[in-house]
Amino acid sequence: MVAMCFQLTLYCWFGNEVTLKxxxxxxxxxxxxxxxxxxxxxxxxxxxxxxxxxxLYLTVGNFAPLTLSTFIVIIKGSYSFFTVIKSTGE
Incomplete structure (x- = not known):
């Protein structure tokens, strides 16, 4: 899980750097x-x-730009999904 999050962070970070440059x-x-x-x-x-x-944006299959704001949206959505699954499992 940590490796997957780190990999997503790298893609979004460098995509954001390309946009800024x-x-x-x-x-x-x-x-x-x-x-x-x-x-x-x-x-x-x-x-x-x-x-x-x-x-200029690097995109994920013409779906979403690789920026830090996209990373935060993904993390928030993942955490919300995790809490819903955890609460229904109890």
Whole structure:
């Protein structure tokens, strides 16, 4: 049970890190040395910044994003299910 919970934690943690780092991408592009770059790079930079406005999520089979909030929802639901089963078994 602990190993399963740890594995789920790792997936959700790193999925959340990917989401956070992808959100920082437009700022990192803007802080690059783009003023001295050629026009092709500037066009690519603008296009990439426009695409990066949409959040990037790793998902579980197009069902739910792998974030820490998803992990907490899973843990809360599992605990609720466990308590219902335990109370009906007594």
């Amino acid at each position: 992808a959100a920082e991408l437009p700022l990192c592009i803007w802080q690059s040395e783009w003023i001295e770059a050629d026009n092709d790079f500037k066009k690519s930079m603008i296009l990439t910044m426009m695409r990066a406005k949409k959040p």
